[in-house]
Amino acid sequence: MAEQFHAQQLALATEQARNPLLAALNAAGQQAFAAASVPNRKTEAWKYTSLHNLLTGDFQRTASQSDLTAGLREVATLGSLKAARLVFINGQLSSELSDALALQQVTLFSQADAEQQALISQHLGTVLAHASSNNSGSAHLFNDLNNAALNDGVLIHVGKNQRLEQPLQISWLSSNNPQPFSITSRLLMVLESGAEATLVEHYASDEQPQNSFTNALTELVIGDNARLQHYRLQLMQEDALHIGSTHVDLARDSQYSAFHLGLGTRLTRNDIVVNHNVGGSHCELNGVYIPQNQQLLDFHTCIEHKVPHCTSNEVFRGIMNDKARAVFNGRIHIHPQAQKTLAELSNKNLLLTNTAEIYTKPELEIYADDVKCAHGATVAQLEEKAMFYMQSRGISKKEAEVMLSFGFINELLEALPHEDIALVLRPLLAHRFGRDQSLSRHLLENETAGLSGENA
Amino acid sequence: MISIKNLHANVEDKNILKGLNLEIKPGEVHAIMGPNGAGKSTLGNVLAGRDGYEVTDGSVTLNGKDILEMEPEERAREGLFLAFQYPVEIPGVSNLEFLKASVDAVRAHQGKPALDSVQFLKLAREKCKAVNLDQSFLKRGVNEGFSGGEKKRNELMQMMLLEPSLCILDETDSGLDIDALQVVAEGVNAMRDANRSFIVVTHYQRLLDYIVPDYVHVLANGRIVKSGGKELALELEEKGYGWLESADNGAA
Numbered sequence: 001m002a003e004q005f006h007a008q009q010l011a012l013a014t015e016q017a018r019n020p021l022l023a024a025l026n027a028a029g030q031q032a033f034a035a036a037s038v039p040n041r042k043t044e045a046w047k048y049t050s051l052h053n054l055l056t057g058d059f060q061r062t063a064s065q066s067d068l069t070a071g072l073r074e075v076a077t078l079g080s081l082k083a084a085r086l087v088f089i090n091g092q093l094s095s096e097l098s099d100a101l102a103l104q105q106v107t108l109f110s111q112a113d114a115e116q117q118a119l120i121s122q123h124l125g126t127v128l129a130h131a132s133s134n135n136s137g138s139a140h141l142f143n144d145l146n147n148a149a150l151n152d153g154v155l156i157h158v159g160k161n162q163r164l165e166q167p168l169q170i171s172w173l174s175s176n177n178p179q180p181f182s183i184t185s186r187l188l189m190v191l192e193s194g195a196e197a198t199l200v201e202h203y204a205s206d207e208q209p210q211n212s213f214t215n216a217l218t219e220l221v222i223g224d225n226a227r228l229q230h231y232r233l234q235l236m237q238e239d240a241l242h243i244g245s246t247h248v249d250l251a252r253d254s255q256y257s258a259f260h261l262g263l264g265t266r267l268t269r270n271d272i273v274v275n276h277n278v279g280g281s282h283c284e285l286n287g288v289y290i291p292q293n294q295q296l297l298d299f300h301t302c303i304e305h306k307v308p309h310c311t312s313n314e315v316f317r318g319i320m321n322d323k324a325r326a327v328f329n330g331r332i333h334i335h336p337q338a339q340k341t342l343a344e345l346s347n348k349n350l351l352l353t354n355t356a357e358i359y360t361k362p363e364l365e366i367y368a369d370d371v372k373c374a375h376g377a378t379v380a381q382l383e384e385k386a387m388f389y390m391q392s393r394g395i396s397k398k399e400a401e402v403m404l405s406f407g408f409i410n411e412l413l414e415a416l417p418h419e420d421i422a423l424v425l426r427p428l429l430a431h432r433f434g435r436d437q438s439l440s441r442h443l444l445e446n447e448t449a450g451l452s453g454e455n456a
Numbered sequence: 457m458i459s460i461k462n463l464h465a466n467v468e469d470k471n472i473l474k475g476l477n478l479e480i481k482p483g484e485v486h487a488i489m490g491p492n493g494a495g496k497s498t499l500g501n502v503l504a505g506r507d508g509y510e511v512t513d514g515s516v517t518l519n520g521k522d523i524l525e526m527e528p529e530e531r532a533r534e535g536l537f538l539a540f541q542y543p544v545e546i547p548g549v550s551n552l553e554f555l556k557a558s559v560d561a562v563r564a565h566q567g568k569p570a571l572d573s574v575q576f577l578k579l580a581r582e583k584c585k586a587v588n589l590d591q592s593f594l595k596r597g598v599n600e601g602f603s604g605g606e607k608k609r610n611e612l613m614q615m616m617l618l619e620p621s622l623c624i625l626d627e628t629d630s631g632l633d634i635d636a637l638q639v640v641a642e643g644v645n646a647m648r649d650a651n652r653s654f655i656v657v658t659h660y661q662r663l664l665d666y667i668v669p670d671y672v673h674v675l676a677n678g679r680i681v682k683s684g685g686k687e688l689a690l691e692l693e694e695k696g697y698g699w700l701e702s703a704d705n706g707a708a
């Protein structure tokens with residue numbers, strides 16, 4: 001099963017990769033992937049994350065159809081978020097759904113001019129490469145596979161002291177095909193010194209049962225004094241399989257603030273690796289995962305403090321419903337020379353049923369002595385006290401459950417620096433908890449009453 | 457209004473209420489005093505229907521309906537309101553959405569017309585003013601980071617919005633400064649009418665100067681051991697609970 005998957009994916013990668021600019025990366029990727037073995041239950045970083053659905057899923061081809069359906073058109077607007085938008089359907093750029101502003105700010109690898117090609121050659125794969133030296137389990141064969149199969153990708157270059165006024169939304173959408181298929185997506189963003197931008201990576205699909213496997217890789221190079229706000233939103237229908245990695249390089253006094261959202265699918269695995277490479281950088285890494293049904297959702301995060309005077313603050317919260325399983329592994333690695341590091345990690349989990357599962361493991365590895373670090377993980381069920389309080393006010397048990405669950409992650413939504421995105425996400429998540437609209441209607445009261453943003 | 461007969465209740469298999477009788481008619485205010493651990497809050501929790509408070513004997517009817525088989529939310533919709541001794545903090549759920557959900561549920565059950573968001577916000581702001589809470593409290597998480605006194609005023613605001621027929625105030629006066637005490641008392645007094653009854657649990661006679669009760673009861677060892685008029689509170693203030701024989705031995 002694993003061998004067959006391995007062989008098929010290698011063959012598919014070799015067939016796909018045709019861009020001379022990427023030839024060296026492809027070759028190295030193919031070699032590494034060929035040599036690697038598919039993780040199994042004994043592989044530490046995949047202990048609780050079974051690849052069964054991937055290995056048995058027959059994903060040995062790319063999409064044969066990428067039609068623009070009404071469903072996708074709607075999904076692509078991301079709740080009418082005000083953004084410059086670039087949309088892919090099953091890995092193909094949709095020029096119809098993408099807007100001119102985005103097309104100015106973004107270049108496809110296949111259309112890069114000489115200068116952009118130089119940038120790609122300089123950075124592509126290098127951020128990722130750090131991961132193999134830190135032994136975190138986040139340097140896995142799916143990254144090699146992405147390198148191996150890569151034929152095109154998205155380059156975003158934000159020049160020195162340049163500031164993108166609007167968020168840049170990259171939507172990676174999928175739709176159902178006659179046969180199961182693979183999507184390889186790649187994004188490289190380079191912010192020169194003093195640059196500022198907001199990037200929204202949006203993984204979604206229409207509501208049909210999906211039969212895609214997406215291998216997504218994002219590399220973010222954040223220059224001196226540059227700031228990036230990154231939203232990575234996974235809102236796919238639950239049959240879509242997704243293995244994605246985000247690798248970030250931070251230069252002097254730079255800032256990475258991120259919000260990662262996973263709704264959960266039959267298999268979603270996310271690795272996030274942040275490298276503090278030069279002093280003074282700050283990382284604000286937040287996330288929410290809310291799998292339901294029989295979904296499997298895994299977040300592996302790793303923050304590498306390699307140099308002195310950097311700070312990181314990480315907060316992830318999860319709510320597991322039905323028979324869902326979630327995995328959270330949060331590693332903070334403080335290298336011997338990384339004195340004066342401040343690092344905090346918190347992971348709180350809520351189990352809504354007796355059959356839902358969470359495997360959480362904060363991992364602090366500290367090799368420097370003058371640092372301040374704190375971490376904590378909790379697993380709980382809905383609080384009886386709070387439930388009774390709400391019921392004693394006439395609120396039904398079901399609605400109280402919905403309100404409390406939503407409240408648990410709402411604290412993170414309210415802290416989002418980009419208010420428009422919070423406004424888009426609130427109804428989306430509210431409906432996720434209150435599957436019946438009558439149960440979620442009160443969650444959006446502040447908006448309907450026009451109270452938000454108003455100073456009473 | 458409410459009729460409590462021979463009420464026995466256990467908490468964690470421990471017998472706390474041991475044959476409690478209390479009869480309250482519409483429009484009456486009954487004060488309940490008594491030593492720490494006597495079972496005053498237990499009575500409130502039992503009446504409100506909290507899980508884990510097991511009634512082993514006796515009956516409770518509210519406006520003629522047996523409430524002991526009802527879920528807590530049904531009791532609330534039937535007009536019972538408990539102002540908690542220790543209001544619960546619910547971060548992430550805004551006070552406004554909590555209040556709206558609550559008022560919608562209760563009004564719908566009582567056949568009153570639903571309030572739209574704008575009407576409701578106006579009403580909620582009025583009630584904020586009435587209990588002297590800044591309107592910014594509507595936006596904050598339910599009781600989240602509220603001071604002790606602010607929590608109590610928030611309880612009172614909920615009571616005003618829900619217009620219950622039986623209000624149980626469990627030490628709503630403790631932790632209040634002198635001005636806040638006046639605000640709460642005025643709020644309660646403004647709500648007093650011929651169809652609404654109150655159970656006011658307190659340790660301090662002072663509150664009863666502001667909210668003048670029709671009856672004062674002493675709850676000790678799980679039962680009402682003495683009842684009287686408002687002058688009983690003064691007597692208790694002077695003598696404590698020791699002179700009430702059954703406060704100590706609580707015969708079964």
Ligand SMILES: Nc1ncnc2c1ncn2[C@@H]1O[C@H](COP(=O)(O)OP(=O)(O)OP(=O)(O)O)[C@@H](O)[C@H]1O
Binds near residue numbers: 468472496497498541
């Ligand atoms: N959940 C519980 N588990 C165990 N014992 C409990 C529980 N709740 C209440 N009790 C016990 O029941 C008794 C009565 O408690 P209750 O809170 O009703 O007293 P009270 O009269 O309200 O006291 P106070 O004046 O201090 O508020 C106490 O001995 C208390 O410890």
Ligand SMILES: [Mg+2]
Binds near residue numbers: 497
């Ligand atoms: Mg008490």
